[in-house]
Every structure is written in structure tokens, then in C-alpha cells.
Amino acid sequence: MIQWIETLDSDPRGREFNSLATAVVHTAAQVCKNKKIFLKHLEKPSKHCGKEIGDKNASLCATGIYNYGKTALNTFRRTEKLSFRPKKLQRDIRFPNLCKNYDVTPRFVNFRVHNPLFTHTQTYRSWCRVLLNREITVQTKKETSPTVKLNDNISQLKTTLSSLDFICIFRIITNNVNNKLRRVDSIHNKKLLNLGINVQKKVNKDKVIFNFSDRILTEEQKGILSLGLDYCLPPTKATFHLFYLHFDKLCKNLKNCNIYKNSFNNVTYDITIIANTTFKKFSRQVKQTCDSEAILSPLKTLKNDKTILITKPDKGRGVVILNSCDYKQKILNILSDHTKFKRITTEVSTHLLYLEVKLKLLRIIKTSVNESTYNFLMTSGSIPGLLYGLPKVHKPNIPLRLIISSIGTFNYNTAKFLVPIISPLTTNQYKIENSTTFVNEITSLTFQQAITMVLRPYGRFTHCMYTPDVTLILLLMSHFMTLLMSHL
Incomplete structure (x- = not known):
């Protein structure tokens, strides 16, 4: 741009345009300089951001947004909070759901009892599960509330700022929200790891699923297939007769032992209590720890597709998807060798x-x-x-x-x-x-x-x-x- 202005200066016919172009360049340079300082300090607001703009100790964040007024700064802060809140809420719902699926009790639902030994009883754990379910219900109801306010603040911010300023501000909001969410995920993963749940250990879907068919798999289908062909859902209920048959065999074997001859009735009474308690506990967990429909629905879709065939590879573990016509043709080509096969x-x-x-x-x-x-x-x-x-x-x-x-x-x-x-x-x-x-x-x-x-x-x-x-x-x-x- 500067070289172009110097060229116009040597031409008498371009001297009038030269002065206008010089003014535009200097104005653009000053705007870019101010914007750079403004964005730099807006990404890292200081602790004085809440003070009045006229204060000498006010942060450069507030001083940079002075052209739009304090209202724009407050709108920026509200937009950042409202952008973070629904995503944080999703993680707050995911955390208790994972605890429920893995049948563990997080610390925030524990309550104090008179006797510490009471915390190991089934009654105490059942009440913890009730509190955990109630927490999930309450958090789920809050999921849609911040969306309307967020859209209103984004619209207000968009009308207040210029187009370039809005793009830069919105990018800063996104970066700040992502940084906060990473800290939240780190805290949740650490808590889950203390409870014995490792959610960071994930399988690379592309390394275990070999799709050589014409069908394009969805991410949901890939997630289910990555569990492996030997994955099975937990049982939903226990058969009454088969369940108690094992305890009956145990009592029959103990009857022949001399050490339990005098106290056999007491032993069978304890075994009966254990059997009844275990059966009732399993019956309360009829609902599976994982959503069976979420797993079966993608698999039923693949099962109904007769154009593909799902099998395992020759070596190693994984899932291979082939076109049915290609698979049959390869089998027929091998069987056509009459030196090895005879009809x-x-x-x-x-x-x-x-x-x-x-x-x-x-x-x-x-x-x-x-x-x-x-x-x-x-x-x-x-x-x-x-x-x-x-x-x-x-x-x-x-x-x-x-x-x-x-x-x-x-x-x-x-x-x-x-x-x-x-x-x-x-x-x-x-x-x-x-x-x-x-x-x-x-x-x-x-x-x-x-x-x-x-x-x-x-x-x-x-x-x-x-x-x-x-x-x-x-x-x-x-x-x-x-x-x-x-x-x-």
C-alpha cells in the first residue's frame, strides 16, 4: 500500500487521490492497533473489570470497550456466562448418570448418619440412589432454561457491536468457554477415577472397525460396533428357580460336612437371608444400567440390511463389514477349485x-x-x-x-x-x-x-x-x- 502511494505521488494526476489514500491507510492502521490492544486485554480481564470506566485503575478491558459503553461490557459478560452454563449443565448431568450406570455412589449424595456402620447397609445405599435420581431429574429440567436468554444476549451484542468486533468478541467467548469446560472435564474425570471409573480409556473406532462395504456407518453405529462382537447386554432379570437352585445345592453339600452338623440350621438360615437379599436387590435393578434401546436400535438397522455382512477378521479382534455379494462371490471362487473340493x-x-x-x-x-x-x-x-x-x-x-x-x-x-x-x-x-x-x-x-x-x-x-x-x-x-x- 505504501509503495503504491509513493508511485501515485510521482504522477501529477494522482496527487489528489494520494492524500485520500494516505488518510485511509493511517486510519486503518490506528483502528487495527487499538483493536489489537483491546482484544489482547479482553481475553485476560483483570480483577478491576467491575470498576467504573472513568477510574484510573480500571482494566484495559473496560477501557477498550469504552467506545460501546459499559452496557456492552455487561452484555459480553452475560453472554459468556450463559454460553458456559448449558454446556456445564450437560456435564453435570452426565456425571451422575455415569455414577448411576456403574452403580457407584458419588460423595455429594452421601449424608451423615448416627452410626457410621449404617452407611454400609442396603437401606442407606437405596436412599443414596433415590437422591442421585432426584439430582438427575432436577438438573435435566434446567437444561432448556438458559437457551432463550443466551439467544437474546447474542442478538443484543450483535446489534451493539460492529460486524468485525462481534466476530472477534464471539471467538474470545468461545475460547474462554472451552477453557472452562476443559477444567470441568478434568475435575469430573478425576472424581470418576477415584470412584473406579476410567472414562478416558477409549477405543479408536477406525482401528477396530473395517468397513469394506458400500454402506456408510453413523457415529452411533460405530460406537456400538467398537464394543466388539462378543459384547452382550447385562441380564434384565434372574430366573427364580435357577437362582435358588445354586443355594439349595450349597445347603445340600454342607449337610454332609461334619463341621456344620450341630449348627446346620443356623447356617441354612444365614444362607436363606443372603439368597433373599441378593434376589431382591437384583430385582430392583430390572432396568438395565445402560439403555438397551440405544444399543439395540442401531444394531437392528444393520441387521435388516441384507446387502452387508458383519464378521470378524482372520487375525486379531475387530469388526469387518463386507458387501454380501462380494463375500458370496469370493466363496464361490474358492469352491470352484476342483483340485481341493468335490461336489x-x-x-x-x-x-x-x-x-x-x-x-x-x-x-x-x-x-x-x-x-x-x-x-x-x-x-x-x-x-x-x-x-x-x-x-x-x-x-x-x-x-x-x-x-x-x-x-x-x-x-x-x-x-x-x-x-x-x-x-x-x-x-x-x-x-x-x-x-x-x-x-x-x-x-x-x-x-x-x-x-x-x-x-x-x-x-x-x-x-x-x-x-x-x-x-x-x-x-x-x-x-x-x-x-x-x-x-x-
Whole structure:
């Protein structure tokens, strides 16, 4: 701007405009300078802000807003308080609700009693819950009251100040309110942590939810899915007969103990009181600690969408969402490989009956095992294996890892019978349980010179050494399976 004015000064035709432009530049510079000083001290008001504007000790905050009068300053203060109050109120409602959901009693609802031991009774806790519910109700009624006053003060401030001043003032109000809210959150989190509730420990939704479908998830749906596929709602009620059955079994077992022979009636009386008290306490908590409808409603929406499929990843924990058509096409592509899969030509029920009949070869061991074991091995009413795929989210194009569930198949019980027989024979000095054990083993080893470990992969397995016992059992199993398959 200054260079442009100097250029006009050299041109005689621009000398008249030069004086006008110079005045505009100096005026703008002075306004910006005053505004900078005004905003700087308005963000950090001093303790003298309540004094009269004409006072020499008045803060620069009041002196800066002198052009708009003391009324504008009071409107600014009211707007800041009214902006902070509803957001503070939301946090004040959230705090007792969290205490209620986690079934803990905050200190502000505790009251003094004559006997301190009375604070551990159920009656005292029930009254604390009543006070906590009443506090939540009272705070909820206040939630909508400051909104109308806030809108009126914002409108008044907007009409009093210029557009630029209003934008700057409103930004300062927002910053001050956010700073206060951060302090409130810090205080509440500290109180909740003292009560055993850690609300700051949150799950990164994007790291546990892998959405490869065309559906766009809402934040509410992401929050529910981030809880995991194994998350379940707490029970709403206890079954009367199943609840008291455990206490009845306990009394029956104690009856056979000699130490309770003389005082058995007193023991059963105490157990009865504990059972009744526990059942009544659980019955009062029929309403779940969390809102079931808030959790079930987003899940029902996802369940009714037939275009998506929700499953778990191949490795690790998480939730994977795929298009149903893509999932089915990947499964069909894998099954189309005739070198690994073969289509049966008969009916499924006929084929299953054929396989069950072949298991009657196990009659030769009937004399070697007891009757219950023999009945366990002889299968009837079996089902075919269920095939499904788990997506490999760490690989491109999201391939599937096929898994066949053998539960309920014709040879499932036979395999289950052989596992405890073979497992002890596989335990030896060359076996490693898991990756953690492997790391501990190699870190504890010391070598005088560098060595190289080589694994020769063959399919999904590696060549390994077997002890003579393991080799013998594997040969026997191989011979047994060969004999069995020859008759199928």
C-alpha cells in the first residue's frame, strides 16, 4: 500500500487521490492497533473489570470497550456466562448418570448418619440412589432454561457491536468457554477415577472397525460396533428357580460336612437371608444400567440390511463389514477349485447316513471301552460341516480364509476322543506352545558364534523333527485312517 502511494505521488494526476489514500491507510492502521490492544486485554480481564470506566485503575478491558459503553461490557459478560452454563449443565448431568450406570455412589449424595456402620447397609445405599435420581431429574429440567436468554444476549451484542468486533468478541467467548469446560472435564474425570471409573480409556473406532462395504456407518453405529462382537447386554432379570437352585445345592453339600452338623440350621438360615437379599436387590435393578434401546436400535438397522455382512477378521479382534455379494462371490471362487473340493452326486442326507454306517467299524473296540464311551463314539443324526470365510484385512483385495466347522459331523466325536490320548505324546523338548514361549526361549539362549535358523515352509506347515513316541503314534493313526478310508 505504501509503495503504491509513493508511485501515485510521482504522477501529477494522482496527487489528489494520494492524500485520500494516505488518510485511509493511517486510519486503518490506528483502528487495527487499538483493536489489537483491546482484544489482547479482553481475553485476560483483570480483577478491576467491575470498576467504573472513568477510574484510573480500571482494566484495559473496560477501557477498550469504552467506545460501546459499559452496557456492552455487561452484555459480553452475560453472554459468556450463559454460553458456559448449558454446556456445564450437560456435564453435570452426565456425571451422575455415569455414577448411576456403574452403580457407584458419588460423595455429594452421601449424608451423615448416627452410626457410621449404617452407611454400609442396603437401606442407606437405596436412599443414596433415590437422591442421585432426584439430582438427575432436577438438573435435566434446567437444561432448556438458559437457551432463550443466551439467544437474546447474542442478538443484543450483535446489534451493539460492529460486524468485525462481534466476530472477534464471539471467538474470545468461545475460547474462554472451552477453557472452562476443559477444567470441568478434568475435575469430573478425576472424581470418576477415584470412584473406579476410567472414562478416558477409549477405543479408536477406525482401528477396530473395517468397513469394506458400500454402506456408510453413523457415529452411533460405530460406537456400538467398537464394543466388539462378543459384547452382550447385562441380564434384565434372574430366573427364580435357577437362582435358588445354586443355594439349595450349597445347603445340600454342607449337610454332609461334619463341621456344620450341630449348627446346620443356623447356617441354612444365614444362607436363606443372603439368597433373599441378593434376589431382591437384583430385582430392583430390572432396568438395565445402560439403555438397551440405544444399543439395540442401531444394531437392528444393520441387521435388516441384507446387502452387508458383519464378521470378524482372520487375525486379531475387530469388526469387518463386507458387501454380501462380494463375500458370496469370493466363496464361490474358492469352491470352484476342483483340485481341493468335490461336489457330491447324492443327496446330503443319504451321504451322511452312508458315512455314519461306516463308523460301525468301531464295534471292534466295544470290548475295550466302557458303554458310555462307545455310545459317545457311535454317531447318529450328524450334520455336514459348515463352511465360512474370515477376511484377511491386512492383505490387498481382502481375501478370505476358509474355515470348516466340524461340530456335529459324523467323525467329530471320534476326533474329540483321540485328542486327550495324543496330546501328552506331543509334549517334548522340541515343542513350542506359542510365540511368547518362542521369544522367551531364544532370548535366554547364548551362543559363542552367530547362528542361522532356517524354516522350510510346505503349504501352511513346516518340516519338523518328531520324537520316537510321536512318530509311532502318527504311524498308527495313519494306518488306522487308511484302513478306515478304504472301507468308505
